[in-house]
Structures are given as structure tokens and as C-alpha cells.
Amino acid sequence: xxxxxxxxxxxxxxxxxxxxxxxxxxxxxxxxxxxxxxxxxxxxxxxxxxxxxxxxxxxxxxxxxxxxxxxxxxxxxxxxxxxxxxxxxxxxxxxxxxxxx
Amino acid sequence: xxxxxxxxxxxxxxxxxxxxxxxxxxxxxxxxxxxxxxxxxxxxxxxxxxxxxxxxxxxxxxxxxxxxxxxxxxxxxxxxxxxxxxxxxxxxxxxxxxxxxxxxxxxxxxxxxxxxxxxxxxxxxxxxxxxxxxxxxxxxxxxxxxxxxxxxxxxxxxxxxxxxxxxxxxxxxxxxxxxxxxxxxxxxxxxxxxxxxxxxxxxxxxxxxxxxxxxxxxxxxxxxxxxxxxxxxxxxxxxxxxxxxxxxxxxxxxxxxxxxxxxxxxxxxxxxxxxxxxxxxxxxxxxxxxxxxxxxxxxxxxxxxxxxxxxxxxxxxxxxxxxxxxxxxxxxxxxxxxxxxxxxxxxxxxxxxxxxxxxxxxxxxxxxxxxxxxxxxxxxxxxxxxxxxxxxxxxxxxxxxxxxxxxxxxxxxxxxxxxxxxxxxxxxxxxxxxxxxxxxxxxxxxxxxxxxxxxxxxxxxxxxxxxxxxxxxxxxxxxxxxxxxxxx
Numbered sequence: 001x002x003x004x005x006x007x008x009x010x011x012x013x014x015x016x017x018x019x020x021x022x023x024x025x026x027x028x029x030x031x032x033x034x035x036x037x038x039x040x041x042x043x044x045x046x047x048x049x050x051x052x053x054x055x056x057x058x059x060x061x062x063x064x065x066x067x068x069x070x071x072x073x074x075x076x077x078x079x080x081x082x083x084x085x086x087x088x089x090x091x092x093x094x095x096x097x098x099x100x101x
Numbered sequence: 102x103x104x105x106x107x108x109x110x111x112x113x114x115x116x117x118x119x120x121x122x123x124x125x126x127x128x129x130x131x132x133x134x135x136x137x138x139x140x141x142x143x144x145x146x147x148x149x150x151x152x153x154x155x156x157x158x159x160x161x162x163x164x165x166x167x168x169x170x171x172x173x174x175x176x177x178x179x180x181x182x183x184x185x186x187x188x189x190x191x192x193x194x195x196x197x198x199x200x201x202x203x204x205x206x207x208x209x210x211x212x213x214x215x216x217x218x219x220x221x222x223x224x225x226x227x228x229x230x231x232x233x234x235x236x237x238x239x240x241x242x243x244x245x246x247x248x249x250x251x252x253x254x255x256x257x258x259x260x261x262x263x264x265x266x267x268x269x270x271x272x273x274x275x276x277x278x279x280x281x282x283x284x285x286x287x288x289x290x291x292x293x294x295x296x297x298x299x300x301x302x303x304x305x306x307x308x309x310x311x312x313x314x315x316x317x318x319x320x321x322x323x324x325x326x327x328x329x330x331x332x333x334x335x336x337x338x339x340x341x342x343x344x345x346x347x348x349x350x351x352x353x354x355x356x357x358x359x360x361x362x363x364x365x366x367x368x369x370x371x372x373x374x375x376x377x378x379x380x381x382x383x384x385x386x387x388x389x390x391x392x393x394x395x396x397x398x399x400x401x402x403x404x405x406x407x408x409x410x411x412x413x414x415x416x417x418x419x420x421x422x423x424x425x426x427x428x429x430x431x432x433x434x435x436x437x438x439x440x441x442x443x444x445x446x447x448x449x450x451x452x453x454x455x456x457x458x459x460x461x462x463x464x465x466x467x468x469x470x471x472x473x474x475x476x477x478x479x480x481x482x483x484x485x486x487x488x489x490x491x492x493x494x495x496x497x498x499x500x501x502x503x504x505x506x507x508x509x510x511x512x513x514x515x516x517x518x519x520x521x522x523x524x525x526x527x528x529x530x531x532x533x534x535x536x537x538x539x540x541x542x543x544x545x546x547x548x549x550x551x552x553x554x555x556x557x558x559x560x561x562x563x564x565x566x567x568x569x570x571x572x573x574x575x576x577x578x579x580x581x582x583x584x585x586x587x588x589x
Contacts, residue, residue, distance in 0.1 A: 010465070011461070014464050014468060017464050018420060019441070020457055020460065033458060036518075037519065037523070040408070040520055041412070049481035049482055049484075052481040054481050054483070058311065058536025061343065081202075082201060084429070085434070091430055
């Protein structure tokens with residue numbers, strides 16, 4: 001069998017970068033599926049595109065800035081109402097730093 | 102109401118305007134039909150009785166007060182559940198947003214409200230619009246109304262199903278790589294993927310920002326054209342919204358195709374394995390020719406690479422866009438022992454398998470050491486795909502292909518093999534990558550009674566040409582008047 005396009009170790013590394021936990025079984029299945037997909041994508045190697053510029057924007061357009069004028073934004077309480085936890089007008093998050101009180 | 106539920110949006114508006122019926126009466130009738138059939142079809146995730154009846158009452162009140170009615174006054178519409186609706190749950194068919202209630206309306210939703218449309222509810226989709234069969238919804242599988250064991254297509258499968266089954270008059274979907282066109286083809290309706298920038302993405306939950314567009318879905322070309330007129334236009338809240346005047350899409354439907362040069366991607370059509378799809382496309386080309394269009398052979402030599410290019414670019418963008426779902430500001434939170442574990446547990450539990458797979462693929466394609474080989478290379482080949490169209494449009498005004506290689510496949514048929522599912526998108530991906538407008542409209546039925554869709558693609562901002570040509574196809578080989586047999 002040919003070398004895999006992506007190893008189990010790489011799958012676990014990418015999962016860490018993507019902030020996803022995968023069980024051992026999920027990681028194994030992910031490796032097989034990504035390997036098949038990346039194998040198919042090797043078809044791109046037929047093309048020499050070293051001189052072709054990339055297309056990041058399909059429709060050429062300017063990105064004009066709008067006037068820098070203050071305006072009302074959404075209501076804070078309405079926005080915070082969608083947070084899993086909020087406190088004192090802000091998002092409540094798990095403790096990041098230990099502090100002495 | 103005559104011909105309920107199949108009467109057109111124009112007929113509903115006229116009836117409401119003339120007092121033949123009230124918007125509330127129309128809304129009640131459609132809501133009752135939704136209640137009756139949704140348990141079988143699963144096309145709606147949220148039914149907004151209260152909001153729909155309030156909007157209808159407002160239309161009736163306006164009429165009573167002698168106010169001018171909007172172009173969609175009293176017309177019942179369904180919205181894909183990745184369009185933000187103020188005060189109404191917007192889930193993206195994901196557990197991670199299962200209870201999310203947006204504090205604002207998407208631009209397209211505001212435009213609909215201003216037009217007098219009545220929003221019945223929010224439709225099912227593949228989670229975060231990632232899928233081609235609607236089987237990636239965290240909540241339920243949508244069924245194709247033409248054959249309940251078949252996929253409705255995806256990702257806007259709920260919107261396509263609701264429209265085809267007469268649960269709504271019109272619907273909005275979103276299209277990143279074919280997500281309005283492919284389900285429209287599978288469910289026998291018309292859908293338009295506008296030019297990138299034609300419709301504001303403000304309030305559309307982002308999947309792949311360089312590709313996403315909101316698109317109209319309807320049972321006829323004229324209704325889709327009318328709906329596009331309502332939602333198109335510049336919006337300063339979307340930095341990629343084009344400063345272009347909205348076209349006269351409805352008028353364009355009546356223009357005919359005399360002198361129109363239709364580009365036929367001959368090798369692709371001759372290579373079709375499915376004889377029903379080939380027959381449908383050939384019939385549509387015959388119809389266009391008969392109406393005065395001329396056929397020109399063109400080729401898209403790099404279209405075969407579109408699946409690779411798309412599934413690198415779209416997943417890379419998705420991995421970045423979906424980083425925002427971390428359990429802090431909205432949606433699900435699964436607490437862990439520290440912040441990092443809270444992120445990883447939330448995302449592992451909140452995202453389904455396909456979304457996780459795409460985030461993984463996209464993260465890999467952008468990661469150190471692989472960016473040039475995958476992501477950048479894909480963006481370079483994307484240029485070649487664009488150039489293919491540039492060359493084709495020197496010889497023709499629109500390019501014609503089927504929308505899909507086959508009619509609707511069976512539910513469960515492709516779920517075991519993600520790559521096989523991706524390959525089914527081969528015809529809808531190239532115009533998406535090039536940012537071009539495209540329409541899918543029915544061009545017949547297969548021997549098994551399933552709809553076949555024709556795709557027409559035009560140069561940037563030439564949606565009018567799509568409407569003219571699709572109308573000619575609809576006149577000759579459309580499905581108007583034939584409805585899903587089980588529901589008629």
C-alpha cells in the first residue's frame with residue numbers, strides 16, 4: 001500500500017490546531033477519510049500553475065472604507081442573552097489566570 | 102383560494118390586493134398544510150405561527166388603510182435556517198446553535214419583510230450548509246417530495262422540499278458550491294445562485310465567505326426572478342456587496358432568447374452516464390434553439406479539478422469562520438477543566454461528523470508546511486477555472502450544463518463515503534469558484550419520475566440573461582402543472 005497522505009499523528013495534530021477532541025476511533029476513521037480525499041486531490045499535481053496568480057476574490061472589487069461615524073450598535077443585554085454565561089455586563093468565561101483574592 | 106397550494110406568488114398577491122382573500126387566510130391555510138405534512142417531510146425546523154400571522158395581519162391592515170402593497174404582499178415564504186431572523190431561533194441545523202435566537206435580521210430578511218412577504222418558518226439544511234443531501238442535519242433527514250426514499254439534495258434541502266411540496270410559495274436558500282441549485286434540481290423547482298456580491302450576506306451565517314450567496318427558490322422562473330429583485334441590491338453592512346443596480350429580472354423572463362448564443366459543454370454532456378439527465382439536457386437545448394437561440398460548442402478544460410479546488414478553499418474558509426463557535430459568546434457550552442478544554446469539548450460535542458471533517462481538512466490545508474501545496478495551489482487552479490469561463494464567454498452568452506450528474510439519489514446511498522458525496526457536486530462547483538451567476542431549472546422527468554435540472558451560467562451580473570433563457574426552457578420542458586404525485 002502506498003504511503004498515506006496523512007498519518008494518524010498528523011490527524012491528532014490538526015485536531016489540536018482546530019480545537020477538536022477526537023476519540024481514538026474517530027481519529028482512525030478521520031485518517032482513512034481524509035487520506036482518500038487528499039489522495040483524490042493529488043490530481044491537481046498534473047497542473048503546473050507556478051506562473052498562475054491565485055484568485056482570492058472571484059469578482060474583482062474595491063474594498064472601500066465607509067465613513068468613520070459612530071452609530072448605535074446592538075443592545076448589549078440582548079446580545080449577552082445569547083451567551084451561555086454572562087456576568088456584570090460581560091461574557092463569563094472559565095478562569096484563565098489564578099489570582100489571589 | 103383556487104388551486105391551493107399551487108397557485109403562484111403573483112396570484113396570491115393579486116388575490117390579497119383585490120380582496121378576494123386575506124393574507125391571514127392564506128397564511129392559515131399554508132400553516133395548516135405545514136403542520137399536516139412536515140412530520141412526513143421534515144423540511145421545517147421551526148414554524149413561526151405567531152410571527153407569520155402577525156405579518157399577514159399587517160398586510161391586511163395596510164390594504165384596509167389604502168397603503169401601497171409590496172411586491173410579495175401576503176406571499177408565504179420559507180427561510181433556510183442559516184439566515185438570521187430577529188427573535189426566531191436560527192440553528193444552522195447544528196447542536197452548537199440549537200437554541201440561538203439572533204438579535205437582528207439578515208439583510209435579505211429585512212428586504213422580505215419590507216416587500217410584505219409572510220415568513221412561515223425556518224427550513225432544515227445540512228449542518229452549517231455543509232452537504233449535498235441534507236443528511237448532515239443534526240435534527241432530521243428531509244425527504245424528497247417526489248419520492249420519499251430519495252434525498253432532497255443539499256444543503257438547502259428543506260427550502261427546496263417546502264417549495265416543491267407546496268408548503269410555501271417561495272423560499273430562500275444559500276449557495277456556496279451548489280446548495281440552492283442542486284436541491285432545486287432534485288426537487289423539480291427553479292433556483293438562482295446570484296453573482297457573488299449581488300445579494301448582501303449580512304446576517305447569513307458564514308460558511309465560506311468568498312463563495313457564499315443567498316439565492317431565491319420557487320416553482321417557476323418568474324417567481325424566482327421576482328424574489329431575486331426583492332433581495333438583491335447594495336448593502337453597506339456587507340463589504341463584498343456590489344454597488345450595482347439591481348436588474349429587471351421579471352421583465353427579462355419575457356424577453357425571449359432570439360439571438361442568444363448558448364454555449365454547450367459538449368464533451369461533458371456527451372460523457373453523461375445517466376441517460377435521463379442527458380435526454381433532459383438535450384430537450385432543453387432543443388427548446389432554446391427552437392425559440393431562436395443558437396448553440397455553440399465550448400469547453401471548460403479545468404472543470405474536472407473543481408471538486409479538489411472547492412473542497413480545499415471552502416473548507417479552509419470554513420475552518421476559519423467556524424472558529425467563532427467556542428462556547429463563549431453564543432450557543433452551546435460544554436464546560437471543561439480549563440478554557441482550552443471548554444473549547445475542545447464544546448466543539449467536539451456541538452459539531453456533527455461532516456462539519457468536523459471539513460474543519461479538519463481546512464485546518465490541514467492552511468497549516469504550516471501545507472499552505473502552498475494545498476490552499477495556494479487551489480487558488481491558482483481557481484484562476485484557470487475562471488479563465489475557462491472568460492474564454493467561453495467570448496463565444497457565447499450563457500453556458501449550459503446539467504445541474505447534477507444524476508437525478509435525486511437515495512437517502513443513505515452516499516453517506517458512507519464523503520468523497521463520493523463531494524463528487525456529485527461536479528457541475529455546480531465551477532461557476533461558484535468563478536463567482537458567476539447560475540440558475541437551475543427543471544428540464545424534464547426521468548423514467549422513474551424524478552426531476553432533472555438544467556444549469557445555465559452567465560457572466561458576472563448578467564442574471565437577466567439567465568432568466569430569459571430559463572423561461573424559454575420552462576415554456577417547453579418545465580414541470581409547471583406536474584406536482585409531486587403523493588402530494589398533489
